[in-house]
Amino acid sequence: MTGRTGRPTVPTDPHGATAMKITLDADKCCAAGQCVLIAPDVFDQRDEDGVVVLLDAAPPAEQHAAVREAAAICPAAVIEVQE
Amino acid sequence: MTTRPIAVVGASAAGITAVEALRRAGWTGPLTLIGDEPHLPYDRPPLSKQLLHGAWEPARLLLRTAEQLAPLDLDLRLGTRATGLDVATRTLTLDDGQRLACAGVIIATGVAARTLPAADGLTGVFTLRTLDDALALRDRLSGPARRLVVVGNGVLGCEAAAVARELGHEVTLVGREPVPMAAAVGPGIGELLADEHRARGVRLVTGDVAAFETASETADATADRPAQVDGVRLADGSLLAADLVLLAIGSEPAVGWLADPALDTADGLGCDAYCAAAPGIYAAGDVARWEHPVHGRPLRFEHRMNATEQAMAAARNLVAELTAEAAAHGTAEAGADGARPPERQPFAPVPYFWSDQYGLKLQAYGLTTGADQVQTTVLDRDARRAVALFGRAGRAVGVLACALPPRQLRALRALVATPLPWEEARDRVREATTAG
Numbered sequence: 039m040t041g042r043t044g045r046p047t048v049p050t051d052p053h054g055a056t057a058m059k060i061t062l063d064a065d066k067c068c069a070a071g072q073c074v075l076i077a078p079d080v081f082d083q084r085d086e087d088g089v090v091v092l093l094d095a096a097p098p099a100e101q102h103a104a105v106r107e108a109a110a111i112c113p114a115a116v117i118e119v120q121e
Numbered sequence: 122m123t124t125r126p127i128a129v130v131g132a133s134a135a136g137i138t139a140v141e142a143l144r145r146a147g148w149t150g151p152l153t154l155i156g157d158e159p160h161l162p163y164d165r166p167p168l169s170k171q172l173l174h175g176a177w178e179p180a181r182l183l184l185r186t187a188e189q190l191a192p193l194d195l196d197l198r199l200g201t202r203a204t205g206l207d208v209a210t211r212t213l214t215l216d217d218g219q220r221l222a223c224a225g226v227i228i229a230t231g232v233a234a235r236t237l238p239a240a241d242g243l244t245g246v247f248t249l250r251t252l253d254d255a256l257a258l259r260d261r262l263s264g265p266a267r268r269l270v271v272v273g274n275g276v277l278g279c280e281a282a283a284v285a286r287e288l289g290h291e292v293t294l295v296g297r298e299p300v301p302m303a304a305a306v307g308p309g310i311g312e313l314l315a316d317e318h319r320a321r322g323v324r325l326v327t328g329d330v331a332a333f334e335t336a337s338e339t340a341d342a343t344a345d346r347p348a349q350v351d352g353v354r355l356a357d358g359s360l361l362a363a364d365l366v367l368l369a370i371g372s373e374p375a376v377g378w379l380a381d382p383a384l385d386t387a388d389g390l391g392c393d394a395y396c397a398a399a400p401g402i403y404a405a406g407d408v409a410r411w412e413h414p415v416h417g418r419p420l421r422f423e424h425r426m427n428a429t430e431q432a433m434a435a436a437r438n439l440v441a442e443l444t445a446e447a448a449a450h451g452t453a454e455a456g457a458d459g460a461r462p463p464e465r466q467p468f469a470p471v472p473y474f475w476s477d478q479y480g481l482k483l484q485a486y487g488l489t490t491g492a493d494q495v496q497t498t499v500l501d502r503d504a505r506r507a508v509a510l511f512g513r514a515g516r517a518v519g520v521l522a523c524a525l526p527p528r529q530l531r532a533l534r535a536l537v538a539t540p541l542p543w544e545e546a547r548d549r550v551r552e553a554t555t556a557g
Contacts, residue, residue, distance in 0.1 A: 066181075068166070068475055069482065069527040070426060075534075088482075088527025106145070110138060110433060113425040113473075115164060115184050 058102050058121045060095050066114045073108040073117060080105055081117075090116060124150035125222055126196065127439065128213055130203045131229030131375075132156025134164060135406030135428040137184050139227045142436035144193055146463065148443075150224065153196040155203055155215065157230075160252055161185070166425050168255040169280040170477055174287065175263060179252060203230070208383040208399045225439045228379070228390055228404040229432060232372035232423060237272075239333050245350040246333065246366045249281060258367065266290050267364040270353045272330055274301035276476050278369030279314065283478040286321050293324040293361050295353065301325065302476075304490055306483065306509065309497025310523050313505045314478065321479060328355035333366065372423065374408045389421045394467040396435040401442065403435040414467040415539065416488065416518065424474040434468040441465045471538045481505055484530050487519035487537035496547060498554055500525070508533075510550050517546030529553070 060080070069088030073081040080101055082091040097105055102121070109117040129139045132154050140154050156162070163182040171177040190197070198215070205214035206226065213221040234248035247258045261267065262285055269285045271278045274296025282294045294301065300311035301318065315325055334352035353361045374389035383399050385391030390404045392411040398404050404411075406428040410421035441463040448462065476483040492511035500506040504524055511519035518540050522530040533553060536546040 068477075069484070070473055070475060071527055071531045072426070072473070074531070083528050083531070085526060085528060088531075110141060110145075111426075111429050113134075113166070113429060 056121050058097060058099075058105065058119060060092060060097070060105060060109075061118045061120070062090055062092055063116050063118070064089055067116050068114040070113050072111050072113070076108040076111065077101060077104040081108060125211075125224040126151035126153045127225045127227070127443075128153040128155060128221055128223045129227045129229060130155045130213065131231055131406065131408070132158070132162050132197075132199065133229065133231055133406070133428070134162070134184065134425060135229035135231070135432040136227075137162040138429045138432035139229060139405055139436045140193055140195060142433040143227075143440060146437050146440040148440050151196060152194065153198065153221065153223075155198045155201050155213075157200070157202040158251060158253075159200045161187070161190070161199070163252055164425075165250075168252065169249055169277055170284065172252075172255050173249075173259050173262070173281060173284045175259060179256070182252065202378070204378050206379055206381055206384075206402070208381045208402060211401045223401075225401045225403070225443055227432070227435050227439060228398065228402065228408060229406045229428075230375035230378075231407045232374050234368065235371045235373055236368055237330065237333075237370070239330075240350075240366070240368060242347050243333055243335065243350045244347045245364060246368065248368050249277060250372065258365075261365055262288050262290060268362055269293070269365045269367065270295060270361050270363040271367045271369055272353065273367075273369035273371065274298065274325070275369060275371065276302055276305055278367070279318070279478055280476060281367055281369060282318065282323050283321070286318075286323050287479070292322070293326055293363075294318060295326045295328055295330070295355070295361065297327070297329055299327045305474075306485075306489065306521055306523075307492070307495040307497055307511065309495065309499065310483070310507050310509050310521065313499070313502070313507055313523060314481070314483075316502075317479060317481060317505050326355070326361065328357055328359070330354070331356045334360065372407070374421070376408060391419065394469075395438045395465045396431060396468050397438065397442070401439070401446075403439050405431040405435040409435075411468060414469045420472075420488075422472055422474075424472060426473040427470065430470045431468060434466065434470075437463065438465040438468075471534060481524050482527070483521065483523050484525075484527060485519060485521035486530070486534040487511070487517075487540075488513070489519040489521050492519065494543070496550075498550065500554060508550060508554055510536075510547055512543045512546075515543050516540035517543055520546075520550070 067089045109119045162184040202216040211223045234250040240246040268291045270293045271282045303311040332354040335348035336351040376386040389410040394412045407423040413420045494512040497509040506524040509521045
């Protein structure tokens with residue numbers, strides 16, 4: 039967080055250096071698949087009913103922006119991100 | 122120097138998403154979220170599904186916990202209604218008389234359930250838009266079997282009919298159109314759903330409501346108690362006996378409070394491709410009609426997915442506009458912390474909606490209403506498994522599936538994301554559905 043001290047931050051991922059932990063409330067999943075479209079390395083869908091499957095509960099920094107986007111966009115508020 | 126707030130009007134899915142997206146986009150100034158309901162932001166799709174059924178309690182619908190809201194540092198005003206907006210000064214008037222001069226405003230007031238004047242004041246007649254609506258209807262559906270007439274055979278009416286039937290009630294579904302949900306899913310899949318509702322014991326009726334009948338002992342003009350509905354009279358003279366009536370006849374965008382002539386409120390709040398209704402004024406969710414840059418015409422969706430996507434777009438674009446405004450005035454107070462100035466982006470989503478009825482899942486990408494051609498492929502009539510492709514002006518604009526594994530439909534999304542020529546998309550659907 040360096041906004042006031044001169045060095046520019048990366049606006050797309052200001053928290054890139056911190057760890058991220060993802061938890062799912064998969065019972066609420068409506069199988070929209072938006073998370074898979076946005077972050078296919080982190081989320082997948084079950085074949086039979088499309089319910090979300092977590093591939094990586096602690097994804098690397100380069101995935102963080104996409105995971106935040108997926109969590110925000112999920113129409114059933116299934117994805118919780120802690121960082 | 123004090124910074125004016127950004128105010129988000131409407132505290133449902135679009136509103137809560139907008140305030141979070143404003144913070145992520147770098148807005149560090151005051152942030153006000155105004156909601157007319159007394160509840161913390163909650164999710165609406167489960168109202169006509171899990172909540173009505175009794176499978177979920179209201180707490181399950183909360184979109185954010187108090188702990189999740191805290192870091193947003195919101196000025197949260199629940200039970201508060203915005204009553205006016207002066208566009209030139211970006212000043213809101215609230216129902217408590219306060220005036221709120223804002224740096225920017227995002228309007229996410231959604232829609233209200235349409236009602237029928239003839240039903241005014243009758244007990245036993247319900248709508249299904251808010252949590253309180255859903256809990257009131259659920260209370261009446263939790264006891265012994267009753268006769269429910271659902272007026273309106275669109276998505277909401279069909280979902281509620283399915284739940285009530287699963288709970289053991291006697292259900293009649295009345296619509297002006299003979300095929301349920303035909304406007305949203307096309308006639309072919311609508312027929313499959315009609316078959317499913319009939320097989321489950323729902324009575325399907327085509328007709329127009331002429332009047333509501335009331336029980337004779339309470340229809341007495343001297344009685345203080347409001348009259349209890351006991352039947353729905355149709356225009357052809359037939360009578361549907363009812364203990365309960367659900368009106369599911371569509372909705373009206375909540376724009377009645379927006380009287381400033383600078384705004385276009387003909388069908389929702391009119392916006393440009395950036396979701397801007399006027400300088401510093403944006404809209405998102407069910408209330409917003411905007412120029413979709415791919416489809417080249419104004420669209421308005423009452424879909425859960427669009428509420429979040431559009432709220433994120435509106436929030437980013439508002440912050441970009443305020444950042445540019447601040448730069449033009451030589452002040453640096455507004456905008457993101459980063460070095461790269463953000464730029465406004467047109468909002469060009471691939472729309473998505475779903476519906477759950479009995480065990481059937483319907484999912485659609487793209488546009489299904491306003492199509493000039495629909496091709497339905499029934500894959501398994503007994504399982505109600507089918508795919509429909511929707512075309513307009515020679516291009517494939519929407520694809521919808523019933524009871525198809527969601528991954529299979531997701532593979533077809535690309536056909537309509539950038540609309541393909543109709544014949545090419547039709548061939549690709551045929552290949553995908555005959556392969557396995």
